[in-house]
């Protein structure tokens with residue numbers, strides 16, 4: 071039997087605490103070699119792309135494998151549609167039987183935010199209190215929610231290419247979390263003198279410049295997740311401790327893909343993976359003045375760990391519909 075969950079049913083049990091716990095478990099499993107995860111493959115379309123992501127993970131409570139089918143259409147918000155939408159299927163690796171079939175849109179947003187939160191937990195200064203957000207769409211909301219859980223943030227500065235949108239987002243931050251927030255007039259204002267900077271735009275050229283970044287800053291580079299995308303001045307990467315989620319994906323489609331292809335950074339400059347840090351194999355931040363960058367491309371094991379946790383909670387609450395698709 072397969073548990074079928076719609077997006078609104080997923081949202082009845084999904085929250086950032088669940089997402090952070092699932093991210094911890096997924097990255098630790100990665101660091102301990104308990105995953106089997108080929109790089110995602112892309113279907114390029116005129117207006118965006120689709121990705122097929124599949125893998126296997128040995129969780130503490132279960133052994134699962136599965137598939138996510140997810141799009142990125144940056145022009146969708148102008149049509150009143152989401153940029154990123156997804157479907158997740160979970161199977162039993164022993165028999166191949168499917169046991170869950172759920173909307174993966176919210177799981178994607180929350181697992182992406184949670185990866186940023188986990189990276190901030192290991193890489194941002196413990197006293198980091200000022201957060202900058204660049205690009206204020208769906209991912210920015212979960213990035214914000216996750217960082218607020220792991221660091222004592224007291225001030226948020228937000229920038230988007232649409233100023234009115236940034237003003238609305240600043241209001242949302244204060245109304246939702248009671249944290250002081252303001253809209254920046256330019257990207258520099260959302261980087262300079264801040265402790266953590268998170269970028270979530272679909273940009274194909276650098277939008278954060280090296281001379282804006284203060285010593286001790288941690289950057290979560292989330293937006294670049296396809297070949298040719300980049301948000302950071304390569305000079306930032308040249309000076310930073312760079313942590314990737316997965317070398318194969320990051321070198322192909324993450325923040326490092328363009329500077330690597332241009333020879334501006336070298337593979338040996340990559341410090342390691344977030345999984346190695348979560349598994350205790352490498353330390354995270356070791357110096358208050360170092361600049362750290364987390365290059366996130368998004369891993370199927372994050373989706374599977376969180377989707378599994380969502381399904382467990384949903385089943386316990388009697389949510390969703392049990393279906394036998396083979397009948």
Ligand SMILES: NC(=O)c1ccc[n+]([C@@H]2O[C@H](COP(=O)([O-])OP(=O)(O)OC[C@H]3O[C@@H](n4cnc5c(N)ncnc54)[C@H](O)[C@@H]3O)[C@@H](O)[C@H]2O)c1
Nearest residue numbers: 153205206207208209230231270271272292293366367368
């Ligand atoms: N790393 C991951 O795991 C992961 C997961 C999901 C999405 N993403 C990527 O994150 C990016 C954002 O996704 P989303 O769902 O938030 O999209 P979205 O369309 O909801 O939001 C993007 C926001 O960025 C703003 N923006 C675009 N270009 C900008 C620029 N040059 N400067 C400032 N603001 C700009 C837009 O106005 C919009 O508000 C996409 O590139 C997507 O592919 C990455």
